[in-house]
Amino acid sequence: MFAVAPMLDWTDRHCRYFLRLLSRRATLYSEMVTTGALIHGDAQRHLAFNDTEHPLVLQLGGSVPQEMAQCARMAQDWGYDEVNINVGCPSDRVQNNMIGACLMAHPERVAECVDAMRQAVDIPVTVKHRIGINGRDSYQALVDFVGMVAEAGCEHFIVHARIAILEGLSPKENRHVPPLRYEVVQQLKQEYPHLQMTLNGGIKTLDECEKHLHTFEGVMLGREVYSNPWLLSEVDQRLYQDSSLAPTSRSEVMLKLRAYIESQVAQGVKVTHITRHILGIAQGFPGARRFRQLLSADIHRHENQLAVFDQAIEVLQGR
DSSP: OEEEOOOTTTSSHHHHHHHHHHOSSSEEEEEEEEHHHHHHSOHHHHHOOOGGGOSEEEEEEOOOHHHHHHHHHHHHHHTOSEEEEEEOOOOHHHHTTTOGGGGGGOHHHHHHHHHHHHHHOSSOEEEEEEEEETTBOOHHHHHHHHHHHHHTTOOEEEEEEEEEOOSSOOTTGGGTSSOOOHHHHHHHHHHOTTSEEEEESSOOOHHHHHHHTTTOSEEEEOHHHHHOGGGGGGHHHHHHOOOTTOOSOHHHHHHHHHHHHHHHHTTTOOHHHHHTTOGGGSOSSTTHHHHHHHHHTGGGGOSOHHHHHHHHHHHTTTO
């Protein structure tokens, strides 16, 4: 399995539609949505998606079992294929609400959430977590966490192969300062061979993906896909041996995206809310810089933003 990681402020429904044009087989994740936002906020804004986005996972942030179960039911009712619990986000804001990586210190709470959610829905309930947090970063603590959550019925763990340092590092720093320790996740997989495990953290190429898939059931890439989305165009063929719907060029993808943009503009969406996600598709060839300039700068100065998008498509002709 190949998955694109949940990324706050990035993997919204427009980004996911764009990514789906590049790969039909990759599993896509929503941004993390808190239980409070769904129960007390605009649920439709957070949950709406295009049918082409499947397979699609809703990632939830929360730690109250009853609320997590309620939101899992909402995910199932809306048609999501899976619901995932965030036990990896290290930001202060979510820590204060008992969300994210701080839950590594409370495996019994995560297990209670998994149990309540599994009783509420038929779709899979999965957990994305770190290999530890500062002060609780021993291998045994990791084994105990996975063991307790697995006993509650979780069968699929997405493991970011770094610890999270909850004081003193920003979320950005937590993505690269703690060292990657793939060997710890490999040992965990040996410890629990019956569990499905997806490896996350620092993976940049499909060659690396193929290597890791000899050990794990899945791989997950985040910022590498966002900064270089064309990488997805080879995923179906290389990792799923399926070349039936692979895009042949970047301009082909842009023409399909244009029809989507038109439909969204008719519903009041700004062109730039969509085009901000696609800048990385152009890099490493003549004209790539012009493409990015058109969609990152010029488009904001023109009233007819679709016309600027059309200019960007012309730049990609033959690419």
